[in-house]
Amino acid sequence: MQDQAASDGATGSGAELLDSAVAHVVRETGASMAMLYLLPPDDTTLHLAVLAGAPGRLATPWTRVPLSAPIPVADSVRLRSLIWLGSQEELARRYPRPALVLPYRFALGAAPVHTGPTARGGLVLLWPGSHGPRLTAGERAAVVRGCHRIGVLLRRAERSGHPVLPGTEPRVLPPPEPGVPGPAEARAAAEFVRRLPGGSCSLAIDGTVVFLDEDAADLLGARAEDVLGTLPWNSLPWLDSPAVEDHYRAAVISRQQTSVTVLRPPDRWLAFHLFPSDTGISVRIVPTSRPGPQNVRAPARPAAPSVPGSATALYHLMHLAATLTEAVDTRDVIEQTADQLMPAFGVQTLVVMTAAEGRLRVEGARGSHPALMEGFDGAPLTSATPVAHTLMTGVPDFHPAFVEPEHARPSAGPDHAVAACVFLPLVVSGRPVGSLVLGYDRPRTFEPEERALLTSIAGLLAQALDRARLYDTKDRLARSLQAHLLPQMLPAVSGLDVAARYLPSTRGMGIGGDFYDLIRLDGGTAAAAIGDVQGHNENAAALMGQVRTAVHASAGAPPDEVLARTNRLLTDLDPGLFTSCLYVHLDLAGRTARMATAGHPPPLLRQPDGRTEVLDLPPGLLLGIDPGSAYPTAEFPLPPGGALALYTDGLVEAPGVAFDDAAADLAAQFALALDQDMESVADTLVRYAERATPGTDDIALLLINALLEDV
Numbered sequence: 001m002q003d004q005a006a007s008d009g010a011t012g013s014g015a016e017l018l019d020s021a022v023a024h025v026v027r028e029t030g031a032s033m034a035m036l037y038l039l040p041p042d043d044t045t046l047h048l049a050v051l052a053g054a055p056g057r058l059a060t061p062w063t064r065v066p067l068s069a070p071i072p073v074a075d076s077v078r079l080r081s082l083i084w085l086g087s088q089e090e091l092a093r094r095y096p097r098p099a100l101v102l103p104y105r106f107a108l109g110a111a112p113v114h115t116g117p118t119a120r121g122g123l124v125l126l127w128p129g130s131h132g133p134r135l136t137a138g139e140r141a142a143v144v145r146g147c148h149r150i151g152v153l154l155r156r157a158e159r160s161g162h163p164v165l166p167g168t169e170p171r172v173l174p175p176p177e178p179g180v181p182g183p184a185e186a187r188a189a190a191e192f193v194r195r196l197p198g199g200s201c202s203l204a205i206d207g208t209v210v211f212l213d214e215d216a217a218d219l220l221g222a223r224a225e226d227v228l229g230t231l232p233w234n235s236l237p238w239l240d241s242p243a244v245e246d247h248y249r250a251a252v253i254s255r256q257q258t259s260v261t262v263l264r265p266p267d268r269w270l271a272f273h274l275f276p277s278d279t280g281i282s283v284r285i286v287p288t289s290r291p292g293p294q295n296v297r298a299p300a301r302p303a304a305p306s307v308p309g310s311a312t313a314l315y316h317l318m319h320l321a322a323t324l325t326e327a328v329d330t331r332d333v334i335e336q337t338a339d340q341l342m343p344a345f346g347v348q349t350l351v352v353m354t355a356a357e358g359r360l361r362v363e364g365a366r367g368s369h370p371a372l373m374e375g376f377d378g379a380p381l382t383s384a385t386p387v388a389h390t391l392m393t394g395v396p397d398f399h400p401a402f403v404e405p406e407h408a409r410p411s412a413g414p415d416h417a418v419a420a421c422v423f424l425p426l427v428v429s430g431r432p433v434g435s436l437v438l439g440y441d442r443p444r445t446f447e448p449e450e451r452a453l454l455t456s457i458a459g460l461l462a463q464a465l466d467r468a469r470l471y472d473t474k475d476r477l478a479r480s481l482q483a484h485l486l487p488q489m490l491p492a493v494s495g496l497d498v499a500a501r502y503l504p505s506t507r508g509m510g511i512g513g514d515f516y517d518l519i520r521l522d523g524g525t526a527a528a529a530i531g532d533v534q535g536h537n538e539n540a541a542a543l544m545g546q547v548r549t550a551v552h553a554s555a556g557a558p559p560d561e562v563l564a565r566t567n568r569l570l571t572d573l574d575p576g577l578f579t580s581c582l583y584v585h586l587d588l589a590g591r592t593a594r595m596a597t598a599g600h601p602p603p604l605l606r607q608p609d610g611r612t613e614v615l616d617l618p619p620g621l622l623l624g625i626d627p628g629s630a631y632p633t634a635e636f637p638l639p640p641g642g643a644l645a646l647y648t649d650g651l652v653e654a655p656g657v658a659f660d661d662a663a664a665d666l667a668a669q670f671a672l673a674l675d676q677d678m679e680s681v682a683d684t685l686v687r688y689a690e691r692a693t694p695g696t697d698d699i700a701l702l703l704i705n706a707l708l709e710d711v
Contacts, residue, residue, distance in 0.1 A: 015049040015171050017164055021153060022050045023173060025123070025146030029139050032106075032255045032278065033126035035059060036150065037073055038166045039119055044690055046073060046122060047166035052173040053126070053278065054252055055206035060343045061101065061319040063170060067690075070095060072110035073122040079657060080119070082143065083110040086133035101319045105129025105254045111143050115151045117668050123147050128255035175205050178279045198286035205280055207231050207248055219270055219285050238265055244272075251276040261288060320457065324464040333468045334364035337461050341438075342367060345454070349418060349439030352465070353387055355432070360388060363434070363465075369418055372439055390423040391435045396455055397423040398446045420444040424454060426462035433466055491520045495588045497705040499678035501686050503650075504698055513544040513579070514648045514700035519555045524589040527555040527562075530646040530702050531581035531600065531623075546570075547579055547623070559583045559596035563620065563631040567598065570624035579623040582646055584704075586638070591706065593638045596631040598623045601649050601659075604667050608641030612671040614663045643678070643705040645670055650697030651689045678703045 018036060026034045033053035037046035046065040065071050072083045072095060085091045085108045092099035107127040113120045125143065135143075157164045181189060193200045199216025203209060209227050217224045226235060233239045239262060247260040251274040259273045273284040320340040327333045338350050349367035353360050353376070362377045373387065381388050386397045399421045418439035426434040436458050446454075490498050500516050513533025520526050529551045533544045550569050554562040562583045570579060580600040584593050595603070595615075599622040606612040618632035638644065645666075652662035669688045673681040682703055689699055 015164055015167055017153060017157060018050050018150060019171065019173055021146065021150050022052055022123075024149070025125070025142065026052050028142040028146065029125055030127065031109075031125040032128050033124075033253070035062065035073070035124040035170075036113075036121065037065065037077075037124070038121040038154075038164065039067075039077065040165055041163075042687060044068070046077065048170040049121070049164075049166040050173065051170045053175070053205070056170060056172045057206075057344075058249065058252065059170065061323075061340055063343065064339050070097060072098075072108060073124050076110040077112045077114075077119055077122040080112050080114065082112075082135075082140065083108075084135050085109075086131075086135070097322045097325075101322060102253060104250045105256060107131040107133075107135075109135060109139075109143060111147050113147045113151045113154070115155045117665055118155075120151055120154045123150065126253065130256065175279045196284065198284055201283040201285060203232075203248070203281040203283060205252060205278075209235075210280065216283075216285050219264075219287065221264060238262070247272075247274060248281070251281055321460055324460055327464055327468060329472050330363055330465065330468040333461065333464045334366075337457075337464075338364075338366040341457060345438075345450075346440065346444075347438045348441045349437075351437040351439075352426075352434060352461075353391070353437065354426075354434035354465075354469075355381055355391060360391070367439065368441060369439055372418060373437055386421075386423045387435050387437060390425050391432050394425040394427050394430075394432050396425060396451065396458075398451060399423075400445055401443045420446075422446070422454060424458035426458055426465060428462050428466045433462055433469075436461060486515060487517060490518045493518065493520050493526045493588075494523070495707050496526065496586070497678045497707055499682040499703045501682045501701045502699065503686060503690075513577075514650065514698040515544045515548045516646065516700045516702040517548055517552060518702065518704075519552060521556050524587065525556075526586045526588065528584040528586065528644075528646060528702060528704060529555075529581065530648065530700055531579055531598075532648045532698070532700070533579045534577045543570075543573075543577055543579070546573070547581065551581070551583065558633060559585050559594055560631045560633045563596050563598050563623070564629070567621075567623045567629055567631075568627050571627040573624075578625060580648075581623055584644065584646070586704070588706075591638050591640065592635055593644060594633055594635045596620060596633045598629075598631055601647060601652065601663070603647075604645040604663075604670050605636060605638075606643045606645070606670055606674070608639060610671050610674040612667045614660075614667055638706050640706055643670075643681075643703065645685070646702040646704070647685075648698065648700040650699040651685065651701060653697060678705050 015038075022034050022036050025031075031053070034051070035048055036050040038049045039046055044067045046067065048059060048063045051059050062071075065074050067074050067078055072085065076083045085094065087107070088099065088103065088105055091108065106129050109125045109127075111123050113123055123143070123146065154164055193213060199219045200211070200213045201209060201216045202211035208229055209232055210229075212224045212227055214224075217227070220227065220236060222236060233241070233245055241262065243260055244262060247258045250256075250258050255276050257273065257275050259271060261269055261271045264270055269288045271286045271288045273286070275282040275284075320337065323336045323340060324333060327336050334352050337352075341347060342350055347367070349365070349369040349372050351365040351370075351373045352363045353373060354363050355361070358381055360376050360379045360381065360383075362373055365371070365373065376383070376385055376387055379385065379388065381392055386399070389395075390397050401420060419442045420440040422438040424436040424438070425432050426436055438454070486502055487500075490500055498518055500518075502514065502516070514531070515533075516528075516530045518526065518528050529548075531544070531547060531551075533547060547566060547570065550566040551562060554565045557565070563581060566581065579598070581598045582595060582600040582603060584595040584603070586593055595617065597617045598620045602615045602617050604612055605615050615634075615636060617634050620631040621629040647666070652659065652666055666685065666688070669685055670681070673684050676684065682701055685701060686699065
């Protein structure tokens, strides 16, 4: 079958160890489809590793899912909870992008796969459209057991030194084997089929024709041997219609009967009735005298074998368009385009180039020859190269057999050559902004249909890229402003090992009100502060600068006085924004930390032996509300080897996760990093936050470790 090559390509990654576990959870839950995603260590993208109940090409748009994507499986992994969508309406309301591409009746469940605090991936299960709107208790329990079983397998493989990693292609499990009838039953079945009116045909789950009787062949006007083993819309050009493949896709996903009426040239209408199951699709073909409600006229010309069927092309084009509406920066646009375009259209190499100051610039590349256009990076726009010519003229350039002349290749060697190449202009409002370069490892005939389709895709990419470049420009300005409002570097304080991190939110302007500071007071004392001004805009950033200055000016006074003075200043300014703040006075000689909080998340204290707790501080009101607010002080020992973690809520907050649970998880990560220096610990905690709550809020982190030597 067509999916065998994909499964072979995934063998060796270790994903085959999960085949039986995935098949078991499908049987136990009664699901019709399953998609198992893995999350490799230090990665923020889920990778499809095992697919059951559907052909590989149907899952092409979903093989890579960023944790920040508005997709059910990403939310389930991030929130560590089961996501249930019992109807198409609920899917459209909560997740419009997948609902646009999959407008069929089905129920969906997505659950996280984890062991302890370690997220390992996610499992997506689909049930037929006949499933009720609610997940039963038995089904929910089976999902939880299945995810636990998969998590145990992944942990066991990791501990053995052979971790399971996603392959280059997902493994596609074969459908369950149908029962083998006895001779008498087989004869009766053959007679049953023969007596039915019209023709009978059987499709595998991947759409290939595996059975065709004589009546069906006559109705289709083809020899059985020319159709068997093919996709019908490829071997019979008059079936190459979006509606035909869409009904096949609906049958696979919804597992419900569907029908479509098609015109076989010149004037014969045929009704196709599809009856899906887990093992394939039975098709009845019946002549009809008039078009039905889902009638399809024959396309004007047959599609070329190298071009995806029109329905497949439309499917991927819609998905790409929906995906690009959510891409934010240039990197997002290029990654999303590569994810959708390359597997769908057989592209081996993709390069996006733009113009900057009269020269070509490589913005991003993916595939088997990522260095294909490296030689042109920095080349003048006037150079005699196809990519420059396309960018300047706005005219696509197709090379069915591509050998770039050496004189037009500034530094690229022969090993960068590809067998076929396409140079597509990226044009916005008549203005070229770049070029899309597609490379193929084999010569390719670019028929008019494919040329038109690729040009349309380049248009979508151009508009998304233009929006992304504007965002990038604004983001660079915002980050520059933010960087100048935060400490350029922390002061060196004898007896302390410190580290700090700041990550702006991926949503909004990339600028916010989170801040931190470390203040050297004298030889034996220091102060630390961290805070969060409400909002993610220039007003929040400006107020953050004022708050930080006020805290710095009062540093050295008792913590309650520092916050009280800062609070009075803010209420006098009346900025209309509230601020949380935590101030810590460090007595390095006495090995104590005195602190007060103004509505800020409590810090973590890690003992030298690794025991870590979330400190319980007396509450204090947010700054800027009541000028008379008091801020009680609490004192804690900070022994040699002890460490404090001060953070803003972006490190722990996520929709659907209780703060206490998130803080406890963060404390566990802090404890596990006992043997690391503070810079490494900071990286560890930020990576954890990016995977648990990617991009939901600004993150500020300040780590303070009391060194073992005497002060």
